[in-house]
Amino acid sequence: MLFQRIPAHPRRLLAEPVSPTRRGLLAGLCACAAAPLLPAGPALAVTAGAARPIHAAFDAAAAAIEPRLVAWRRDIHQHPELGNQEVRTAGLVAAHLKALGLEVREKVAVTGVVATLRGGAGPGPCIALRADMDALPVAEEVDLPYASRARATWDGVEVPVMHACGHDCHTAILMAVAEVLAAQRQALRGSVRFLFQPAEENQPQGEIGGAKRMLAEGAFADPKPDMVFGLHMVSGLPAGVLGYRSGPMQASADEFRITVHGRQTHGARPWAGVDPIVIGAQIVSALQTIQSRQVDVSDPSVLTVGTFQGGTRNNIIPDRAVMTGTLRTYDEQRRSYIQKRVTEIAESVAKGMDGSAEVTWQPNGYPVTVNDPNLTERMLPSLARVAGEGRLRGMQRSMAGEDFSYFSQAAPGLFFNLGATGPGIDPRTAPTNHSPRFRVDDSGLVQGVRALTHLVVDATGSGAA
Template structure:
């Protein structure tokens, strides 16, 4: 694919570190051999010739501690999965997190952006950079259809409506992994340089009625203050990668995500006498058709973007032309200039078409949209050997950009960020056949969690140069 640039097809010489009592290149559950993964991996994921970074004794200690903690980490994940909470409602989850962190000696701040938790651990091995790690805690309004002993039956209020609740995107795993990271780092505090800041974030899946929350609100409420991080790392479990693999994408990795609403006003009349009114449904149909020409005729196709109308409401009877119709849609781009341009053109096209057809239209862009999630290229290149050391063999894969949005983007705007993906599709199964994130049948192969834990620990150790002399 043209997406994979030659500059990233390189070899970085060093040695591979494997966990204690683990055959080289393989392991039990969490350290699955890459050999079984490559057959199931879609062709658009490219295995790279990145040699693992040189290992140090501290890496072995962190791996051993991670492996010893795996069962407890999975237990935390299952408990959170069975008790999911929607955005800004994560009081139980946040309480579990805060209590755990305090018991480990972290400086803990609660109720950041309603239910967020920020925790700080200062290393005991000398000065060094400040590294932030983020985990999102919220679930989705989805009814679980997976037969698990810890399946969710929870219900909650969302936008004034009672809905089922499920961790259908892996945030339960993210929270449990970062809780485990916190415990391992606290146990090795004497060997840790610099400072670690943990960000347990609410409301990544956004909030109803355009409410501002999540990462943007956490930053506004001082999540990055005292001290401000030098870099931020985050991870996400994905069904599109087999368990035992890690994925990454330098530069734009997740698209921006904006929701908009178009209200068309006409003039109500009898359906048998349309000439006596102004039909907002016909106006809306013309607007929808014209909006598709923005992508096909007005922007460079070398840069992908998506404009989708997902809802169209108008009228109450077959023989009444209503006075109003409403459309809702989403815009996804990989470039902030493209994002601003398309937002402007949507508004201009809708207003102009409506006026030309003797009606009117107003376009409302929700304030809680997400910008593009950009992986800092220099930071990504610097940390690739760390990810390769953990993934082993061909377990590190360059993945295509995702049109899904993620408000990790805000954290990565303030400081250089790296957001990577952890495979959770079962071994030997084509990931394309596995239910995707946000599906009611979304299922996590928990063996992938250990890889996410080890990757997070190695990134911290390597960026802070912990376990080195000088």
């Protein structure tokens, strides 16, 4: 799903290394042999510095909680839930946060959970941390003792359900982060907002959900976070390796629907009707000229028609055909322009062939996910410290979409990747996110806990003399 950037001149970063856990060290040794030429970029050079005691304390706490972290992740993996159906997962999260003494709001954006931890070491910024909880309508094909056999209803159809994108890991990691931070709250400045979000994979029929709805229902209120961090598991990196990119990281994502109206007739008498399938085929071909002939190809965008449905019999020309697809861009002007051109081309092609077309853009599209350059620059030493020597990679822009983009529009954001692929497997050929064979090596999860806790400590200035 994601491919990593290969910079011409790797930069050097100042970092404060902390002794890794034994398991993390073993993962690092194995990952060196498995590190691919592609899609992972080269490791960034790191200059060592001195660590503060608070970092070591949080790393020890992360190592101690690792067995429970893995158990949470496997439990959630075995009981996946689709978007806005995460009742069991949200209940598990809310009970855990309440037991930690946090201020907890439930049922935010249907099943979301928002909690606040107030530090006891004085004033400081409010840091938001986000984890998405929903699974996908995918049938798991990985032979695991905790593999999913769940089924649910999605858009009126019964489907298999699987955590095929690592959201089970994100949820378990943030649960562990909450416990580690809560145990050290007297050493923390400012406050931490935990966002356990439903429906990142979007909702059918254009329903607004996920991050956008959480914001509308006050997830960033009282106080408004000063910055927001999030992570995502990816198969393109070895387990425990961290990846980042400054600026635009993931594309906008929009869904469209084109309904072509013709006139039904017998398949042996096409001249007596108007064939919407032929019109639709011409529309599909014409849409491909937008990217190839109408926009600057040095800036990537993707327009894909993913479904084409029409007709019920081989000898009947139907009265309509329906197509759906997706648009991915990195520029808001490009996004608006292509949306306009899709509508104009579909309508004009259909009209020129004696039919008509209706184009609908769903209102639940995602904007570009942008990592704030200043915040990224500021927090890179934290990621370098956690990653360790040779385990921080630059990332290429991805055409995948993420609704973390809404949070990073509301506050400066940093969204980074955490490797999921275990030793002995080439990340270049490992099954990707959204595959029924997507598999996470649990040895890398503790790196997610370390990364988020170090970001909080450094962003709030906690533990400094």
